[in-house]
Amino acid sequence: xxxxxxxxxxxxxxxxxxxxxxxxxxxxxxxxxxxxxxxxxxxxxxxxxxxxxxxxxxxxxxxxxxxxxxxxxxxxxxxxxxxxxxxxxxxxxxxxxxxxxxxxxxxxxxxxxxxxxxxxxxxxxxxxxxxxxxxxxxxxxxxxxxxxxxxxxxxxxxxxxxxxxxxxxxxxxxxxxxxxxxxxxxxxxxxxxxxxxxxxxxxxxxxxxxxxxxxxxxxxxxxxxxxxxxxxxxxxxxxxxxxxxxxxxxxxxxxxxxx
Amino acid sequence: xxxxxxxxxxxxxxxxxxxxxxxxxxxxxxxxxxxxxxxxxxxxxxxxxxxxxxxxxxxxxxxxxxxxxxxxxxxxxxxxxxxxxxxxxxxxxxxxxxxxxxxxxxxxxxxxxxxxxxxxxxxxxxxxxxxxxxxxxxxxxxxxxxxxxxxxxxxxxxxxxxxxxxxxxxxxxxxxxxxxxxxxxxxxxxxxxxxxxxxxxxxxxxxxxxxxxxxxxxxxxxxxxxxxxxxxxxxxxxxxxxxxxxxxxxxxxxxxxxx
Numbered sequence: 163x164x165x166x167x168x169x170x171x172x173x174x175x176x177x178x179x180x181x182x183x184x185x186x187x188x189x190x191x192x193x194x195x196x197x198x199x200x201x202x203x204x205x206x207x208x209x210x211x212x213x214x215x216x217x218x219x220x221x222x223x224x225x226x227x228x229x230x231x232x233x234x235x236x237x238x239x240x241x242x243x244x245x246x247x248x249x250x251x252x253x254x255x256x257x258x259x260x261x262x263x264x265x266x267x268x269x270x271x272x273x274x275x276x277x278x279x280x281x282x283x284x285x286x287x288x289x290x291x292x293x294x295x296x297x298x299x300x301x302x303x304x305x306x307x308x309x310x311x312x313x314x315x316x317x318x319x320x321x322x323x324x325x326x327x328x329x330x331x332x333x334x335x336x337x338x339x340x341x342x343x344x345x346x347x348x349x350x351x352x353x354x355x356x357x358x359x360x361x362x363x364x365x366x367x368x369x370x371x372x373x374x375x376x377x378x379x380x381x382x383x384x385x386x387x388x389x390x391x392x393x394x395x396x397x398x399x400x401x402x403x404x405x406x407x408x409x410x411x412x413x414x415x416x417x418x419x420x421x
Numbered sequence: 422x423x424x425x426x427x428x429x430x431x432x433x434x435x436x437x438x439x440x441x442x443x444x445x446x447x448x449x450x451x452x453x454x455x456x457x458x459x460x461x462x463x464x465x466x467x468x469x470x471x472x473x474x475x476x477x478x479x480x481x482x483x484x485x486x487x488x489x490x491x492x493x494x495x496x497x498x499x500x501x502x503x504x505x506x507x508x509x510x511x512x513x514x515x516x517x518x519x520x521x522x523x524x525x526x527x528x529x530x531x532x533x534x535x536x537x538x539x540x541x542x543x544x545x546x547x548x549x550x551x552x553x554x555x556x557x558x559x560x561x562x563x564x565x566x567x568x569x570x571x572x573x574x575x576x577x578x579x580x581x582x583x584x585x586x587x588x589x590x591x592x593x594x595x596x597x598x599x600x601x602x603x604x605x606x607x608x609x610x611x612x613x614x615x616x617x618x619x620x621x622x623x624x625x626x627x628x629x630x631x632x633x634x635x636x637x638x639x640x641x642x643x644x645x646x647x648x649x650x651x652x653x654x655x656x657x658x659x660x661x662x663x664x665x666x667x668x669x670x671x672x673x674x675x676x677x678x679x680x
Contacts, residue, residue: 248667256492266614284548
């Protein structure tokens, strides 16, 4: 068993070498400890997407994969604060920032604990990728466990903040999550940005599922639920008509017990 | 007239000093020419958000503004490819990347030409800020002109790509833009990301307007239209019911002549 695969079993461990560079290229790049210092002098440090990968993974996709983009199987997770627009109409902008900071930081902890990366943050929402650049054997389950952690970490905190702000009824305020597993295109898609992202129908489906999730809900596609087996077994299913997608989509719904 | 304000009149010029650091702190940071070389050795270069600002503006908000976030008046623009989800169901993922690259690069050119910054890119969408960190006297008009340029640059290109792909009828495929002017909170809202962004009700309203724009349309709020005066005069208005916003919102609609 290699060093990197041994590390995988320890969950949100603090890796001493970049797990992305190891999984993608079998190159050990030190990111913690004294060996990381000379790399840091050359601007190579821990990535903001996940502290167990390095800035080479984040910004040098073409160097890592020898291509501008690749097709890969991954699980995509979108999360977003439900009721944020309504909240933003009622409370001062400066107070909203507490809400966004709390959401972004707790979601990141949940995603990193399951080896996903926080690929995009946009205000009260984010997109995470599971299975790139850190390889995860069961990425569907990893994403679902991250989603359940997101619900657990965020629900109570957001609700207490919301009651402080005298804002919305609890059931309209919380986090909605959407998850889908499929082939996505990963790489650089703009000539002036060097950080990688994922695009494709599978990404859009995850985003559409998230848009239909109520506060406290995790909506996943049939593909993700099937791969996850036990984790999604016996859960409620819902037939959804999603914008831009012709056929109705069957979604499996997990509801946070804290919601 | 200072060097920086003289530069403003030349549109999408290649500034020799960072226009953000100049406008926010009156500090001249060289970003082009021989004087920029020593800065580059310390990792200070041109920002990916706009090549006329530097990475200090982009990643060191707390250093620039001496606060974690500030309230500022700005114009926010969202743009997104209409019909992308439907397209992603019909064509190969690898072909979609051409579409995304084309969209992202042409939008950036249009936004930079009017001194805006491309703050966020998310697949087939983006968010731009006008009036921070580069100050723009008439930021509402700057954003509208950028939106019209986006429509002009993207429409023909996307349509020709779409007919190549044998995809959608032309009128369902194109770019939708939403614009709103208001007070936003600008700064860092996550403890692990150092790039700044804008949040608040005004940001969400711009996003909601964009979600209602058809291919080829630019939808702007009454606030933006009023500030822009002549640019929006006599244009069609539309009363919209937007998700999360109680009162109906009046939008002014500009339709690209190329659409």
